[in-house]
Amino acid sequence: MNRIDKKPLADLGYGFVTADYLQTGSNEYLYRNASIQQTDYRQLTAREISIMEANLNEAENWKDIWVKEGFNPYLVKNCRFFGLIRIGMLESCYLEFKNLRMPVGIYNSTIISSDFGDNVAIDRVNLLSHFQIGNEVMILQVNELATTPTAKFGNGIVKDGEAERIRIWLELGNENGGRKVIPFIGMRPADAFLWTQDRDDQALQAGYFNLTQQEFSTHRGYYGQIGDRTVIKNTGIIKDVNMGSDTYIKGANKLKNLTIISYPHASTQIGEGCEIVNGIIHEGCRIFYGVKAVRFILAAHSQLKYGARLINSFLGSNSTISCCEVLNALIFPAHEQHHNNSFLCAAIIHGQSNMAAGATLGSNHNSRGADGELQAGRGFWPGLSVALKHNSKFAAFNLISKGNYPAEIHNPIPFSLLGNDDASGGLLIIAGYWFQYNMYAIARNAWKFAARDQRVEKNMLLEFDYLAPDTVSEILHARELFCQWVGDALEKDAAAGKAWLENPANAQENLAVWATGIENSKRKTRVAKIHRAYQIFGDLLQYHAAKEWVATCQRNPDQKPMYLLNKTLANATAIQTWDNLGGQLIPSGAVADLKNKIKSGGIKTWSEVHAFYEKQAALYPDQKFENALNGLLKVNPKAIENISAWLANAVDTSRFLTEGIEKSRAKDYQDPFRLAMFGNAKELEAVIGDLDDNEFIQQSKVNQRVFEEKIQGLL
Structure with missing residues (x-):
């Protein structure tokens, strides 16, 4: 049975926080x-009340309606007021936004205990309760706009x-x-990733919980906020929502328990048919056309479109999900997923990723319960109609x-490229695939993600280059595995395998x-192109070291190149393991120190954790x-003794990569089947x-020439 209580009408708008939960003396x-300068407001005059009543306005208590100087009572019509109101x-005058024109004033609405800034335009809000509304806000045709005393936003x-039991968690x-x-x-994303790991360390998990508790007030009585110049029109329900300035909401069905961060320079927009509940939306986001999002965080400048379903998930910045379904996923920045028949579930994806149509990650589990997982490094690209079984794990830049x-x-x-090998009936790995067959794609994506990073506040140093400490470690490990596998093929040891691989x-x-x-099967896994890879x-590690030497010289123009090289070699510690924390690469040892400080109470707030990220970025x-340099010395121990040979190799590799960019793109122009789509070339x-x-190919050529010039300068 629905419980419906009857109370005196005169009480409507008062008692937002009951006496049991009021703080002492408040x-x-x-x-x-x-958030209000109360001295700016005064009570209505008798004449203003008379004008308001003549305009078909009603109030249970006119003495509780307070206004600023410059208030015009003629611009409030056909409204009912309950509780303390400030206008x-x-x-x-009228306000105009994208061809929506509304006269300033408050019209045809029921308003309970709310505050209004200057020159608002409010019309046909059936219920507006316990909100604080900024200046020049436009609200048209909303069924319910309300805040409850226990709002969590x-x-x-x-x-x-x-x-x-009512606490909201992201699973x-x-x-x-x-x-x-x-x-x-x-x-x-880095915070979320840290917390999802080390689940056996109860002290560390308790530390994360305590850090988070410091972020909140448990007191009741916070009002919903609508920032300056926000526009809301033709929307159903908005309940327990905070929204920043310049937010734009049109045609949404339901928005509940949300914080919508928005700024003049990075506005957030929510469009038609969306139903969004229990989430945090950061600045610059776009959510349109039938999106369903429940229990989620959307990082800055990301998009949900065309019926996308995002549930129990964290989507990193500069990402787009449209049409498809994503559940229980932690996704680092720069993720693209555009297809209605792609499905991603129970995964941690390290960003710079792309889900193709028909890709299914998470529909099948190998255990008796729904507890399988998938983890993938940067640049993860499952191709058309891929079906992967949990539990699976992939290194960086794997194409399936x-x-x-x-x-x-x-x-x-x-x-590498993974596929099913028709010849052997097993799994096939083409090692070093991108550099041999599709250099254009991997190089352009590194450039594209950096160019499309729209974040105004770059609070994490995101690494987009395909050559970075994480991939250096994986390359070194891969070469060790190659030696072992070739040794097995020769029926000898890894040393013999290495000798075979190093013999041109x-x-x-x-x-x-x-x-x-x-x-995890009886079928074999064949590795192709292993000698070339x-x-x-x-060669990539030698090129990478030379490229970083050039970059270091550019950062320190007053220092001699050899001094910088020798200084770095003298101070270098062999940092072989790195953690990808939400797109920022940090040495594992530093991350371990951070965790120990969280456990011991040396770090007490998430702000201090964020300061750690900034320090590591520097x-x-x-x-x-x-x-x-450590990677260089692993593959070429005598590189420093013979710098000319090392740098010559780096220049050759730079040319190889640049030529590969153009050659791989040229295939699209030389393919006769593609040419068949057109009358002629x-x-x-x-x-x-x-x-x-x-443009990208030409810029790559310019970069390659500049690199050669810099190398000649070093020589």
């Missing part, structure tokens, strides 16, 4: 008054007197909630070819190499050079552009 307006200046708060990375975290305003993969996969080889005479040798420990990986360029160029005019 009243229900404590937090409301904190700012109203001028005889998307944070995982338990208010005074509430049971713990990231695993459907069974075993990696759940408490959302809070300003939470970064179309097909069904019936067993778990753990591939530690970066920059074996480049064309068709040696059958089989990997172990890649797939071994050589390319070694150290990163020099650490990256140190790491690059000229029409092809008219549709997809002239290869010689490709």
